[in-house]
Amino acid sequence: MEYNFNEIEKKWQQYWKENNVYKVDIDDSKPKFYVLDMFPYPSGAGLHVGHPLGYIASDIYARYKRHKGFNVLHPMGYDAYGLPAEQYAIQTGQHPEVTTNENIARYREQLDKIGFSFDWDREVRTCEPGYYKWTQWAFLQMFKSYYNTALDKARPITELEEYFKKNGSEGCNAHTNAKVEFTADEWNAMTDAEKSQMLMNFRIAYLGNTMVNWCPELGTVLANDEVSEGLSIRGGHPVEQKVMRQWCLRVSAYAGRLLCDLDTIEWSESIKETQKNWIGYSEGAEMLFPIVGSDEQLLIFTTRADTIFGVTFMVLAPESEYVDQVVTPEQREAVDAYLNEVKHKTERERLIEKKVSGVFSGSYAVNPVTGKEIPIYISDYVLAGYGTGAIMAVPAHDSRDYAFAKHFDLPIIPLIEGADISEESFDAKDGIMMNSSNERLQLNGLQVKDAIAKTKEYIEEAGIGKVKVNYRLRDAIFSRQRYWGEPFPIYYDEDGQPQPLDESELPLQLPEVDKFLPTETGEPPLGRAKNWVASNGRPLELNTMPGFAGSSAYYLRYMDPHNDEALVSKKADEYWRQVDLYVGGTEHATGHLIYSRFWNKFLYDYGYVCESEPFLKLVNQGMIQGRSNFVYRIKNTKKFVSFNLKKDYDVTPIHVDIKLVYDDVLNIDDFKAWRPEFADAEFVLEDGKYICGWAIEKMSKSMFNVVNPDDIVERYGADTLRLNEMFLGPIEQSKPWDIHGISGVSKFLKRLWGLFFDGDTMQLVDEKPSAAALKSIHTLIKKVSQDIEVFSYNTSVAAFMICSNELKEMKCKSKSVYRDFIVLLAPFAPHIAEELWHQLGEQGTVCNAKWPEWNEEYLKESMVKYTVLFNGKPRFNIEVPDGTPGDEVQKIALTHEGAARWLDGKQPKKVIVVPNKIVNVVV
């Protein structure tokens, strides 16, 4: 019988579907396990062979856990809102919903061919009202909450209103970026609109005037993680800094917890490190510097409190609120000119120029420790958004201050012994302090570390500042001027204040529009919708939510996807709790993986979920790159020259579709037929062949290097595809797709099939396996069981090959051995395993078969290694047959050629043979 994978795979995929083999429900009799993939954005290009890499890895783990008796939740869905569908809609007029659904159908078809064990009854799509109702619901909860820094959790905003009524802002523990102070009387005297505006400073979801990343090309604002080096991640368009009134999420309130809780989860060090960098913890002090001739004081943040004696000037960010207070009339003109200049530079221009610029404000501040008066400058090297937007400048020990001081010819006072500051500043936090003592504070002679601690202590005592932690993490900008996203459940009242819709009005459905472009007056596309008003007739918000909104809690929805009453029921949440294993790429490190953690923590604060972290273990699969092929056209001709001859010509490399190439040899006829302009191409061949060049590049349509998994499944079968993807190398590593290796995997499955059949008849029998066969299969059981736990799938595949070769060699015909083999193989290659399982006469599905346990007895080596120690020090090793009695081992050890050297002619006083393979000789 032939191994007809196409037939077998179709047959069993059908069987699994009809028998709901992968359907899962709450079952208190079994331990649960939740295995999740990052759900895909269904793009028009379909899946390529890179996409399933992570899905296969997680599917193996999910199947393995089922064999081990766990109740496994393994769902899949679609992150359906996104820019590409909308861009396509703008170009074609096609509704994004239509293209999205078409793409989803295509994805589903492709996924189904690979034989995943998803429970499709739990599928979610972020663009469906039944799903986004809960995205909107969560937003409403955030709108109605503030962050209590004393309790360190979210609380209802009504509690804060009560507090303001009684106490004003004095002593309130609400997280805010605004500097607002008011008394209870002042609060009570406010109008509703004023109160509403004031509360915006505290809500977790708030409408705020913030500096945003505005992308004119895309016509929308972008979050920080959607921008890199002044360009949008998607499309690479320039991004400007601009103050706009936008919805934001107070992610920064959770910075401390997002950082600390990284220690409680099992993620790779590198991705934890990325998040740590992104959150950007820094411990320092805030200090007050009085302004000469004013009651105002400058509040600055520093991590180098120890350098207080070296402060020779102060610097304010151009956007700082202090600017107006410190500018003197004489300097007004110069300052305004500078501010204007800065305003017209984009972030990118500022970064590229790296030119020292700034202006003197005319005012002076007083160093609170030395009492010296120092000038206050304004410069764009100080950022408004970090710390307090004002710094104390210590040119001797900060390179930026140093450059500024040199440029404006300001004094530089060295504070660390032996530091050479003639050419550059000494930034290291290391050395002995000097020039740093007076009657108030004595730091001379201290190590920097101790000086920092002592200064902090002093400034708290003296009441000139306090110890403070700062984070780099900013609030997330949460609105987009786009159509294809979740509408905000917000309307605007008579005063123009945003108000929440009642929860009973959810979901607020995305309205129809005639075009997917902004309105003529520049409003977002929802401005085109007719009757876009709340049930009370008031106008609704025109922005929509960003892409990460829908993906922030989808893992919770899978637990209870059809629930109309709640995001997830208490029962489902308490059973499934959190994702035990999450598999996906690293590209979401500072986006989705931060937002989800934030979102989950917010829900946790209110007890909507019972775990404070959403993803317990995270595995990042690498990217699969494409291998592109090139032909080389001789410039200004229709001639193409073969790879190894191209050095003799002036050539242009051109991407050629990899479908026209086999083993880097071009199929010339196919090439001519590929494009009309190549129809009359001529070729300079080598050895009668045209050899193409190649390069490893990202897999993409434009490079003609996309490999479609459907083609691989068609030609080699899904099981071979699965095994090959796992065999390519470690799952975390990025690697090029390599079709060459697939023949090895393909051969393995064919040979395995061959072991079962002699012609058309099953040749396996019920017989007692030999010791060698037992050893072989139990080695495999142990290896595969251990490998799966640590995601070392590539070595598992190797182990399967070794074992099958051994069984073949020893002509093992025992059914029981092969039965175990098949169960082990089932997570990796489920179709062939299922077929062979039935061929063996087993009942049910192999997916539910019990995972075999290995027996150490069968694994015993024929030779055992002993380490021989002399007086406790290991000296050499000996090998003896397994089961050799102790005194025999001792004799062999002492007659070993190495023994004489350590015995040095003496007789051993005592020899101890330890069962854990150590021989200790006491001389």
Place this chain on the structure above:
RNA sequence: GCGCCUGUGGCGAAAUUGGUAGACGCGCUAGACUUAGGAUCUAGUAACGCAAGUUGUGUAGGUUCGAGUCCUAUCAGGCGCACCA
């Protein structure tokens, strides 16, 4: 600049965590069988050498009876953050 990760045959990679480096697969070489192929099977394949042998895990040191593995320095590549005080 700060932080993290990775360096092993022609290639993808293994290495029981300090104990025979290169498992397994690709490729290559030779042979067998053939319906002559991009099929299947058998043997070989780190380098140098006819051999015994010698040298080999980016480079240079160190610890150890023993180092791909641990320590120090250095080089190369990848990733993250970056005028963050």
